[in-house]
Amino acid sequence: MAAFNVLFSDLDGTLIFSASRKKVGDIVIERKDGEEISCVTARQAELLPNLGNIVPVTTRSVEQYRRIEFPEGFAPEYALCDNGGTLLINGETDGPWLERSAEIFKEAMDEISRFRALLERDPDRRFEVRFVDGFFLFTKSAKPMLTLARLGVGKCCECFATGEKVYVIPKRLNKGAAVERLAELIGITRENIFCAGDSLMDVPMLNAADTAIFTDDIPEDKITAKNKRPHKREGFTEFVTETAAAISAR
Numbered sequence: 001m002a003a004f005n006v007l008f009s010d011l012d013g014t015l016i017f018s019a020s021r022k023k024v025g026d027i028v029i030e031r032k033d034g035e036e037i038s039c040v041t042a043r044q045a046e047l048l049p050n051l052g053n054i055v056p057v058t059t060r061s062v063e064q065y066r067r068i069e070f071p072e073g074f075a076p077e078y079a080l081c082d083n084g085g086t087l088l089i090n091g092e093t094d095g096p097w098l099e100r101s102a103e104i105f106k107e108a109m110d111e112i113s114r115f116r117a118l119l120e121r122d123p124d125r126r127f128e129v130r131f132v133d134g135f136f137l138f139t140k141s142a143k144p145m146l147t148l149a150r151l152g153v154g155k156c157c158e159c160f161a162t163g164e165k166v167y168v169i170p171k172r173l174n175k176g177a178a179v180e181r182l183a184e185l186i187g188i189t190r191e192n193i194f195c196a197g198d199s200l201m202d203v204p205m206l207n208a209a210d211t212a213i214f215t216d217d218i219p220e221d222k223i224t225a226k227n228k229r230p231h232k233r234e235g236f237t238e239f240v241t242e243t244a245a246a247i248s249a250r
Helices: 042-050 062-066 095-121 144-151 175-186 200-206 236-248
Strands: 006-009 027-032 035-040 054-056 078-081 086-089 130-132 136-140 157-162 165-170 193-197 211-215 227-231
Touching (some): 006 175, 035 042, 062 086, 095 157, 095 165, 175 193
Parallel strands (some): 006 193, 054 078
Antiparallel strands (some): 027 035, 078 086, 130 136
8 A cells, every 4th residue: 555645535425425315326335224324426336446545534433334335346455433543454453553542542531521421411412422432422412513612622622513413532533643643554655645524523634634635615724735625515425536546546
């Protein structure tokens, strides 16, 4: 992999998309309890099997990531789950990476406990508070911005809302730090790093890249990458896959 440019890509909304947006010809790649969850386009399904330069970087738990059935022939060697807390190599959890992540997490432990207590009492919470794979908190709120306001600002953690979803994530276990750790592990420099994302939670990852690919609803002034490639949200997943194909051919 070190000889290639590498695309570190967020999953949901960036490399794959919700089945609620499925159109004729789109291919379902994830189901849960019989319900269709995620899709790719036919063009993506055509391109992905020929690409070995994509590293998924996701806030999904390991269990949620393994639920995805990528198009036949596309099997990422590396994947970062839990916002970078867990590294999968050929589908298996890497022990040394996990141990290092657990060490990093310790500094945020007390603050995570405090935020968890606040979320448990939040009047707008409409889902259980989950401590995902031992690395971050997740729940849902009927009024996510009010929930964030009640949480306030943390010293060791950041709080995010994406739609109704609310996350509390240790600052040092962000996607950008994970990209930098893995880049060092596999021996690539910043000049070889492309990153793609569609939310504010992806900004640290986008800023770890030489080239950042992002939806144009993310403010450009938040992106410090040398090269910026904003794109409208419509068609973004296909654009990301086509970009991966282009950089793989270099």
